Amino acid sequence: MNYQALVETFSWEEVEKKFDWQSGDDINMAHLVCDRWAEEPDRIAIYWEDASGNKQTWTYEKLRQKSNQMAHALKHLGVKKGDRVAGLLGKDMELIISVLATWKIGAIYVPLFTAFGPDAIMHRTTDSGVSFLITNREQMSKLEDQNTSFQVLLTDGLTNEGKTFWEFVEAFPNDYVLERTTEMDPSVIQYTSGTTGLPKGAVSTHKSVISLYPYMRYALNIDDEDIFFGGADMGWSYGLMACTFVPLSFGIPILVYKGPFDVEKIYQLLDEYNVTNFTYAPTAYRMMMAAGPELIKNYNIQTKKFSSAGEPLNAEVVRFFENNFGTAIYDHYGSTESGMIVNNYNITDMVVKPGSMGLPLPGYRVRLIDNQGNVVKNGETGEIAIDTTDQDLNFMGYWNNPKKTEGKYLGKWFLTGDLAKQDEEGYFWFDGRSDDVITSAGYRIGPTEVESSLMEHPAVVETAVVGKPDKAKGEIVKAYVVLSDSYQPSEELSKELMTYVKEKLSKHQYPREVEFLENLPKTQSGKIQRYLLRKQE
DSSP states (O other): OOHHHHHHHOOHHHHHHHTTOOTTSOOOHHHHHTGGGTTSTTOEEEEEEETTOOEEEEEHHHHHHHHHHHHHHHHHTTOOTTOEEEEEOSSOHHHHHHHHHHHHTTOEEEEOOTTOOHHHHHHHHHHHTEEEEEEOHHHHGGGTTSOOOSEEEETTSOOTTSOOHHHHHTTSOSOOOOOOOOTTSEEEEEEOOOSSSSOOEEEEETTHHHHTHHIIIIISOOOTTOOEEEOSOTTSHIIIIIIIIHHHTTTOOEEEEESOOOHHHHHHHHHHTTOOEEEEOHHHHHHHHHTOSTGGGGSOOOOOEEEEOSSOOOHHHHHHHHHHHSSOEEEEEEETTTEEEEEOOTTSOOOOOTTOOBEEOTTOOEEEEOTTSOBOOTTSOEEEEEEOTTOOOSOOEETTOHHHHHTTEETTEEEEEEEEEEOTTOOEEEEEETTTOEEETTEEEOHHHHHHHHHTSTTEEEEEEEEEEETTTEEEEEEEEEEOTTOOOOHHHHHHHHHHHHHHTOTTTSOSEEEEOSSOOBOTTSOBOHHHHHHHO
16 A cells, blocks of 8 residues: 555545444443444454463453453442553453453543662652552552552452452453443543653543554554554553554454563564564664574564554664564654654555655644744654644543643644654654763754664664763763673774764764763663763762
8 A cells, every 4th residue: 555545535534434423422431342242242352362381362341341340340349430440460351351441431540660779660640639549468568668559450369358460350240331432531630651750640531442442453554354463561552452452442462472582582473473463662673683593494484564653663683673574663742741643654665765754644743843842844854743633632631731731832733742754755763862962063863863873783682872061162962872792891892883873874973972871771561761861960
């Protein structure tokens, strides 16, 4: 399919028809992603496996029944429409049915990540006003010294009546009448990853599933024949929606793996479950490349659609997959607030330019603008923004934070806070966060291009580039580098890397300083925290 034809023929009305819904009708995410497919009793929803090799197969009908029972359980415990329910679990089926149940009773789900410490958990639960938490004993132990006010249900503990989690849930009826919810009712409060400061609670609605359809259908190219595997954790927006619940809205089987990332285990899963469609973060793909091509030959991997999101994907990783899997990784760009709005599209015959974010998502008017809201020329750096004229975004604002919400808009433009350039063919190239831009001797330098150039050197496993204050130039480019095991830090290697970028990229962009680190500072979702490196300078 041709990308331009995709854009020209796109219609939100046609998308809504696929969900048998139109604006003004009631809408509930649990119905869209689960219940409407449960009339076929044998339709498989989830293949689940953990690191110990335990396996389960869940049909849509079983998912509907268990989430109905869980909805009754939550109501029994006093949870009502509009309440905030948090989940602090790994990739457990107990978590999945709890999320569905939360939506069924009209409550709002607040995702939490199991790697969070007590401060991170308490910030999110307090800020959003969580009244109910579903977790386990290990996670709850983090909060022993905290002043909590929410009810807790443990999946591996006993209720006040002495029942296990499943004994308690399965005591309730397995049918449930969904609470009435509309397209304006909140469904999720997803906290940002905190790359630029204190995490904020981005509120989305029950219409999220429909808003994400173009991304899932065109960029990931999910179709009726797929078995889908998305690796992101459900504590984050991409893991919750793009890797779990929105794929289920297509009525296809998904694979949910509860275990640490291991390249060989990932290859085994792709082979065993005949996965056709796979998405993961760039860090995972870099580890797969680092494991080398020989390991791949041990498995019969039929995956033909690879996608990546979370941060820019380096060009050499894309080329590795082209050479060893016969297809590129299709890089995607988005944010918690905006959804996935610039992508390479698996459904099209478009040329994938390694290192490029791709082209705007059909159904959205995405442009690059300057500080005054003017569209910049091709080749110039601008902030990625969405024209909201006659267009609704799924983002309802930040929970109880109107000032931060207001700051996301400049007139008709919704601001992402990210910078990019566009080439003559319309492809977007990521330049960094607006506050990551380095101003050196009058030049505006985005860190991503420098980082991608450094990544081409065999010594470099990961890198982050920031601006270091300098009296003469304002700032100079400084690179923090994590080396591969076969290289040792040295002054000679620093100079070699500087020269490498200078010759590959330009004389004004190359790093004037290189510092070697064991690890780069990252958010819990794996995004590099350049602002911490800047603070260090």
